[in-house]
Amino acid sequence: MMGTTHAAAGVTLAAPLVALAPELAPVAALAGMAGGVFPDLDLLSGQHRRTLHFPVYYSAAAAATAAAALLAPAPATVAVAFFLVSAAVHCVADAAGGGLELRPWEATDDRGVYVHPAGRWVAPRRWIRYDGAPEDLLAAAVLSVPGLVLFDGWVRRLTVAGLVVSVVYVAVRKRLPGIEMRYLR
Template sequence: MMATTHALWGMALALPVLATAPEFAPVAFVAGFLGGLAPDLDLYTGHRKTLHYPIYGPIVVVPAVAVALLAPSAATVGLAVGLAAAALHAATDAAGGGLELRPWEAGSERAVYSHYHGRWLRPRRWVRYDGALEDLGLAGLAGGVLVAAGADPAAALAVALVAVSAVYTLFRKPLAALAEHLAGLAPSPVVPYLPERYREA
């Protein structure tokens, strides 16, 4: 899924906090946004493996949420929402396409790495690829819920993220060709640092 979709759904996880403990809502929205994006910081160092934990992630969320409920504070609530957003990111990557430059071709059987199983989980392709129309639909759904909740400035950020998602969806396939072209122009010392799917293109 798109990074924007992950960020929007991470922010949506903060909505129960807005409803029950609004004083912690600002930190929860920020934590959800950052937690939704954080796993993709491994883009250049083992993407969907180094920082993606589809099995261990949800397990860690349970005690974090319990602590936040028993001892609510900005720190405990933020940590719980951030970890939940990161876990959701990793889990939903398995629902998408494979880890390849053109995932709409369905040539890869690697979706996200499970450290628990010691192997790659296969892509379910319920969302065919990042930037597919169904991906945009999920981004729009989360964005719409955030706007309906009326939690400014989170609602304004949600609108911006949905707009970015729409532009990315429009240009998703041409961007793959551009990335392949630019990767081909990279000097030899840089090539080992490019994501594997660009080197294989």
């Protein structure tokens, strides 16, 4: 999935706080966005979905920090909890997408996300066929609704920016491998 889809999912995870703890909702949403994007920084390492993708470890850390945030709700505890919950959801959701090949719509790669404790890759499910697929844009749009409707300020502005980036990315996605092969290799 696109990073923007993961960021929007982080905001959606924080949406209940608008009613439950409105003073903490913006920090939770921004931390959720950051946690949703963070695992994809491993694109820079050459080991995508392995270096910073820790579905098991993020999930365990998220459970512990969520408990801490419930016991001592404060901007810092809530931010850490939502960052880790969103990072965990990102890693699990990547298994629902496509593989790691240059042209993921060809579905030739069986690596969805690496599970470190098991020492193996989980195969991609391809429910969202590849990052930048039309269904990925639909997911990003649906997951952006809470950011657009329930929040204002930076959360809303970043949500709008994410949707714009999503539309542009989907429009050019299938051209990117050719550009990479021609200019970056």
